[in-house]
Amino acid sequence: MEYETVIGLEVHVQLDTRSKMFCGCPADYQAAEPNTRTCPVCLGLPGALPVINRRAVEYTVMTGLALQCRIPEFTKFDRKNYPYPDLMKGYQISQYDLPLALDGHLEIEGDSDLEYGRRPIGVERVHLEEDVAKMQHFPDDAEGYSLVDVNRSGVPLMEIVSKPDLRSPEEARQYLTSLHSMVQYLGVSTANMQDGNFRCDANVSIRPAGADTFGTRTEVKNMNSFRSVYLALVYEVERQQRVVEDGGTVVQETRGWVDERGVTVSQRSKEYAHDYRYFPEPDLPPLNIGSEWVERLQSALPELAPQRKARFRQDYELSEYDADQLTSSRVTADYFEDTVALASTGDNRAAAKEIANWMIGDLSYLLNQDHRDISDCPVSPGALSELLGLIADGTLSTSLAKQVLEDTYRRNAPVVGTAIHIGFSGSLSQPIGTSVSPADIVQEQGLAQISDTDAIEAAVAEAIAANPKAVADYLSGKETAARFLMGQVMRITKGQAQPELALQLVQAGLEAQRP
Numbered sequence: 001m002e003y004e005t006v007i008g009l010e011v012h013v014q015l016d017t018r019s020k021m022f023c024g025c026p027a028d029y030q031a032a033e034p035n036t037r038t039c040p041v042c043l044g045l046p047g048a049l050p051v052i053n054r055r056a057v058e059y060t061v062m063t064g065l066a067l068q069c070r071i072p073e074f075t076k077f078d079r080k081n082y083p084y085p086d087l088m089k090g091y092q093i094s095q096y097d098l099p100l101a102l103d104g105h106l107e108i109e110g111d112s113d114l115e116y117g118r119r120p121i122g123v124e125r126v127h128l129e130e131d132v133a134k135m136q137h138f139p140d141d142a143e144g145y146s147l148v149d150v151n152r153s154g155v156p157l158m159e160i161v162s163k164p165d166l167r168s169p170e171e172a173r174q175y176l177t178s179l180h181s182m183v184q185y186l187g188v189s190t191a192n193m194q195d196g197n198f199r200c201d202a203n204v205s206i207r208p209a210g211a212d213t214f215g216t217r218t219e220v221k222n223m224n225s226f227r228s229v230y231l232a233l234v235y236e237v238e239r240q241q242r243v244v245e246d247g248g249t250v251v252q253e254t255r256g257w258v259d260e261r262g263v264t265v266s267q268r269s270k271e272y273a274h275d276y277r278y279f280p281e282p283d284l285p286p287l288n289i290g291s292e293w294v295e296r297l298q299s300a301l302p303e304l305a306p307q308r309k310a311r312f313r314q315d316y317e318l319s320e321y322d323a324d325q326l327t328s329s330r331v332t333a334d335y336f337e338d339t340v341a342l343a344s345t346g347d348n349r350a351a352a353k354e355i356a357n358w359m360i361g362d363l364s365y366l367l368n369q370d371h372r373d374i375s376d377c378p379v380s381p382g383a384l385s386e387l388l389g390l391i392a393d394g395t396l397s398t399s400l401a402k403q404v405l406e407d408t409y410r411r412n413a414p415v416v417g418t419a420i421h422i423g424f425s426g427s428l429s430q431p432i433g434t435s436v437s438p439a440d441i442v443q444e445q446g447l448a449q450i451s452d453t454d455a456i457e458a459a460v461a462e463a464i465a466a467n468p469k470a471v472a473d474y475l476s477g478k479e480t481a482a483r484f485l486m487g488q489v490m491r492i493t494k495g496q497a498q499p500e501l502a503l504q505l506v507q508a509g510l511e512a513q514r515p
């Protein structure tokens with residue numbers, strides 16, 4: 001039997017606001033000591049009254065607009081009731097039937113293994129709610145216990161719910177990366193998945209190919225990377241197929257992804273809306289979002305990835321591939337344009353192409369090896385543009401420049417466990433905390449390319465004297481012997497001889513040997 005996969009994603013995005021959703025507590029819970037960002041409102045003490053965070057509402061409307069949603073004039077908040085120790089009030093303030101944004105879409109490339117291709121994926125709704133406290137469990141102690149850190153309670157959380165339009169784990173991955181990039185471009189969230197700023201629950205079902213009704217779905221939680229969302233979906237689709245093929249039926253339930261084991265396990269049976277006893281939040285006024293306000297936000301939307309990509313192609317004449325890579329995240333695109341601005345000496349396009357090559361090539365390689373994001377790249381746009389200057393003025397050959405880039409990277413990469421290294425600066429010529437530039441490295445290591453004819457001629461003479469066999473080979477017609485001798489010259493000059501000049505002088509030196 002052929003099956004079709006149906007997936008809908010619910011994405012929770014923590015908004016990057018200064019204060020929490022309904023109180024004045026700072027929202028920077030991540031770095032704070034446990035339970036130092038609390039007040040009667042986010043602790044859920046009786047009688048405390050919430051106040052709506054205007055910025056959070058604006059961020060949600062902006063996201064709705066970027067997703068081409070409709071922004072209704074009238075919205076309200078509702079209470080979602082359920083008991084759990086991380087929910088301080090016994091209910092979460094959320095939005096039920098009147099969310100801030102409705103009926104949008106997000107375009108994906110489509111899974112190339114399927115027939116559907118590039119198309120918009122429906123976005124059912126975008127709504128605003130509050131995050132819950134964070135629990136830490138200690139089950140293995142003699143007497144198991146759990147601790148609660150209330151700092152996260154009340155941090156603004158935006159939920160984006162897709163329609164069940166995705167048809168494979170690969171399409172879910174595309175939708176998710178695109179949405180992730182979008183919220184970062186909008187500047188509404190840091191969207192760091194590891195830190196839980198961007199979380200995704202995946203609803204998945206299967207049906208016989210060609211069927212027009214949906215199958216029973218399961219909801220999968222606990223994935224903390226794009227990769228684990230993808231793997232969890234692949235696993236879950238296969239599991240459901242096995243259930244059906246063994247004559248069983250898929251039951252609607254919530255399942256948890258266990259990363260270490262690569263499986264999903266049943267957590268609880270699915271709860272329904274009526275289980276939550278939703279009702280309008282009586283402590284908050286309804287919200288009227290006037291069309292003027294929406295227009296103001298619309299006109300202030302920043303440039304998003306698709307527009308920026310089009311502009312990169314146009315302004316810098318970058319290839320489709322390069323433009324795609326360089327706009328994959330806002331930080332990458334900013335890094336690129338900052339470097340172009342610093343490096344360009346009039347011809348933006350020539351500089352752009354060269355910078356694109358360094359960023360997509362050597363720099364990406366260094367970052368990937370280090371599992372480091374470009375947002376904390378040890379080589380600044382200033383340093384990269386300085387490196388390009390050193391190539392342009394003939395100080396560095398391309399291969400020397402690669403070496404200098406790597407050294408600049410390593411010297412500026414913050415050392416893990418910095419504390420250990422404090423006071424140990426003996427072998428470093430720069431004090432800790434000061435950045436080391438490519439020019440510093442060239443000077444320190446005496447790396448500048450040698451284009452001085454006398455110096456290279458001395459190396460050529462040395463190479464010729466030490467390799468009589470190569471000389472004889474050359475004179476009897478084996479021209480590749482000249483390449484070998486050039487390699488020797490590069491070795492003698494520690495790679496610093498200007499390559500074309502070195503080859504010329506080797507050939508001249510060899511010709512002079514002819515009887």
Ligand code: ADP
Binds near residue numbers: 007
């Ligand atoms: P709930 O309120 O129970 O979470 P929703 O109707 O809000 O249910 O849907 C949640 C998510 O599940 C949405 O992203 C939706 O696209 C997706 N979904 C709904 N039905 C299915 C289905 N049969 N298979 C896969 N996903 C589905």
Ligand code: MG
Binds near residue numbers: 010
């Ligand atoms: Mg839901």
Ligand code: ZN
Binds near residue numbers: 020023038041
């Ligand atoms: Zn508070």
